[in-house]
Amino acid sequence: MEVSVTCFWCLFLAFLLQTSETYSERTNSCDVMIDECIYNVQIRSTEICKKQSTSRRKRADSVTLERLENAPLTPKDFHQLSKKLIRITEQMSVRILRWWRKLDKKIDAMTGSSHQRRSLERNNGCPDHFVGLKNWPSCYLFSKFNTSWYNAKDFCMAFDSDLVAMGTVKEHFLLTFFIKNNLAINREAGWWTSGSFLGTTRQWMWTSQFYTKPFTFIKWGEGEPNEDGSQCMLLKAEDDHLWHDQICTRRFNFICEIQTKDSS
Template identity: 55%
Template sequence: MRNLSKRVLRGMRRIESAIDTMSSGHKKRGMGSGGRCPTGFVTLEGWSNCYLFSLFNTSWYEARDYCNAFDSEMVSLGSLKEHYVVTFLIKNNPAYKDIQGWWTSGSFVAKTKQWMWISSVTREPFSFIKWAVNEPNKSSLQCVLLYGRDDHLWHDRLCSDRYNFVCEIPLN
């Protein structure tokens, strides 16, 4: 537990230092927060959520903890439109060009045998899907990734694998 606390603190420091880089990169490209998103989070004009894109990778579980530390959740792609908004923000930031993948809150719930968006308070079944061809492909791979090498389509991966992640919070 002590080791986890140290890793969380180190991660928080990395997030804090990355926040300036992330927010300034989006503002340079005309995708700033419009004054309504928390520091480091970005959105598109007319959109209802703000997003924080990590510049480091971690497990799905640790990503969830990082997002919760910012009073946010890992991104739940509740609509096709939101999927396109998030992938647009990723594809239009040069800092994200070489990032392999992005964790979402999607996870397979064995008890219900369903893929769901998992937050700290709710579990919502997927209302649409953007799985890549032949995905999901293994019952042991239970977390959803936007895979950069496959046009950010959904892939299932081991939750302990390390990827970047996206946090989400409603606009203030």
């Protein structure tokens, strides 16, 4: 009996689906019975298949998740899916970084042609015991002792300053850089900021002797804030200096902030 190519493949695929136990992955072959005759079928890749493999893999990636919804995950499937997700995440990270750099350049261009890039050059306009960067609007004092949040505010006021209020993500990373890069203070458990939970507004605010303003961004640690009785915010060293709520009477180091006299 003659079997056309199209008919043969239909029979072959039906055979694989219904009697897959006779299929051999090692040899890519199987036995097909047609009119009581047994045919051994082998599959070999050609150059055309190899050239099309890239496009097929891309199509396969798009339907993998859909297939997994209707079938249980095997260890092999889980491993392959994990590799694909890691690859996709890495590609997204590169794209986000490129986008962020472009956005940063556009922001610099919008601030005016006289805008200068900030450097690690010292800000000479900072008072004694304060540190800052050239062209940065604030100077900071990092205490070498710990105290309560309330006393920390009073110490800062004695220097005509306030507990630090972070206005941007860049400022958060600048402060953590100063801490981590200073061997004299980088082992301290935490650093008080002016962040406080106000019962009147039921939200976290930056508080000082001159103003009260809400957070414009957040860098809370995982699960934070997590305690009703903890109404003051600090940078916690063991959590990579992310934000944590804490009881205000606990003793930690603190950061004072003052506006620089040399912001140009």
